[in-house]
Each structure stands twice: as C-alpha cells, then as structure tokens.
Amino acid sequence: MSSSHIKRLMMPRSWPLPRKTSIWVQKPNPSGHTIENCMPLTLILRDVLGVAHTKRESKKILHSRQIMVDGKVETDSGRGVGLMDVLTVNDINYRCVLDTNGKLRYREITKKSAETKICRVTGKTTIKGGITQLHLHDGRNIILDSSSEYKSGDSLVLSLPSQEIKKHLPMKKGALAYLVGGSHIGETAKVSDFLINRSSKPNETSFEDFGTVSEYVFIIGNEKDLPLEAES
Numbered sequence: 001m002s003s004s005h006i007k008r009l010m011m012p013r014s015w016p017l018p019r020k021t022s023i024w025v026q027k028p029n030p031s032g033h034t035i036e037n038c039m040p041l042t043l044i045l046r047d048v049l050g051v052a053h054t055k056r057e058s059k060k061i062l063h064s065r066q067i068m069v070d071g072k073v074e075t076d077s078g079r080g081v082g083l084m085d086v087l088t089v090n091d092i093n094y095r096c097v098l099d100t101n102g103k104l105r106y107r108e109i110t111k112k113s114a115e116t117k118i119c120r121v122t123g124k125t126t127i128k129g130g131i132t133q134l135h136l137h138d139g140r141n142i143i144l145d146s147s148s149e150y151k152s153g154d155s156l157v158l159s160l161p162s163q164e165i166k167k168h169l170p171m172k173k174g175a176l177a178y179l180v181g182g183s184h185i186g187e188t189a190k191v192s193d194f195l196i197n198r199s200s201k202p203n204e205t206s207f208e209d210f211g212t213v214s215e216y217v218f219i220i221g222n223e224k225d226l227p228l229e230a231e232s
Contacts, residue, residue: 012036028080032139038082071161100186107227155219181216
C-alpha cells in the first residue's frame with residue numbers, strides 16, 4: 001500500500017470516522033495543516049458530507065470543478081481541508097471547526113461568512129530586502145511592508161480568495177479565544193492574561209477558570225465568527 005494511505009486504526013482521533021470498517025484510509029497530501037487538523041477531500045465528500053457514495057464518485061465531482069476551497073476551484077482528491085478552511089460544494093458553504101470532542105466538523109455557513117477566513121499568526125520572519133513575512137496556521141505566508149502591529153498568537157481576518165487582510169485580532173486581555181487543543185478543545189473563553197516564556201517552555205495563556213499553552217489559543221472576533229453549533 002502506498003504512503004498515500006494509513007491504517008484506519010492509526011488515523012487521527014480528530015477524524016469523525018469509524019475505525020473498523022476497512023483496513024486502509026486515504027491520508028491528506030502534505031499541506032500547511034497538520035494531519036490531525038485536516039482531512040482529504042475524498043473522505044469529506046464521501047464519508048462526512050455524503051455527497052458521493054464512492055471514491056470514484058468523489059473524483060468525478062472534483063473533476064467537474066464544482067468544489068472550491070477558500071474560494072478557489074480544487075480538483076485534487078487528496079487536498080487536505082482543515083481548521084477554519086471554507087469548503088464550497090456547488091452553492092453550499094462549509095467551515096471546518098473542531099467540536100468539544102476534538103472532532104473535525106464541516107458545518108454549513110452563509111455565503112457572506114464564506115467570504116472571509118480567520119487565520120492564526122504562528123510566526124514571522126524577515127526576508128531579503130528587510131521585508132516581513134507572516135506565517136499563518138494553514139501554511140500561508142503573507143508578505144508585508146510593515147509588521148510592527150502583527151505578533152505571533154494574533155489572528156487575521158482574510159478576504160477570500162484575494163487573501164487581503166480585512167481585520168487584525170490581537171492576542172490581548174479580554175480577547176475572545178477559541179480553544180483548538182487541550183482539555184477545553186472546541187470551547188470559547190475570554191483571555192485573562194498571557195505569559196511569554198523566554199525559555200524552551202511553551203508560552204501560556206490563562207482564562208477565568210483555567211490555563212493552557214498558547215499554541216491552543218485561536219483568537220476570534222466573536223462567537224458568530226464560527227459555526228460552533230450544528231444547525232438544526
């Protein structure tokens with residue numbers, strides 16, 4: 001079996017799929033998302049959304065150019081669609097989120113919501129010519145003339161598909177955070193304080209009743225930014 005597959009028993013716990021129906025399962029092609037935070041399009045279309053019954057049907061739908069990811073047509077069946085990505089199937093839009101059980105969910109959103117995406121700044125570097133490059137959680141890199149206002153841990157609201165920065169959501173006291181790891185995964189809470197460690201220890205963020213490593217903290221504007229509950 002090629003490396004494009006993994007044993008179903010070994011697939012990430014975040015994938016909302018049964019473990020014992022077959023031996024192998026497709027894994028996503030390498031992307032900016034970790035394997036725990038994304039699923040390949042074939043599995044999403046067939047096993048999660050149910051718009052295809054077989055892998056062959058999934059590929060047929062993709063080749064008909066009816067599928068978009070973050071506003072761009074996608075035909076790669078192994079493309080990983082992950083945390084905060086916008087998936088468009090025909091005229092229906094979905095956003096990928098993590099629920100309180102740590103499972104990836106592709107929840108329906110409005111056409112207006114599908115025009116933007118929140119990305120977490122994971123780091124920044126200075127490249128040739130003194131230009132700053134921001135690194136985002138989904139593997140994107142954005143080049144800026146000035147970077148003084150953007151820091152690791154902040155979030156940016158990007159317009160899709162242009163990737164223009166529409167809004168800056170800084171990591172600060174009182175900011176609303178969406179937890180993407182740890183025992184409070186899938187919940188939202190307001191930041192009480194945060195500690196930047198100058199050692200090898202991870203940075204920490206505290207909330208009213210608990211604390212966690214800052215890597216799990218994803219700043220959002222308000223709860224309406226995310227489809228945290230399945231629509232009835």
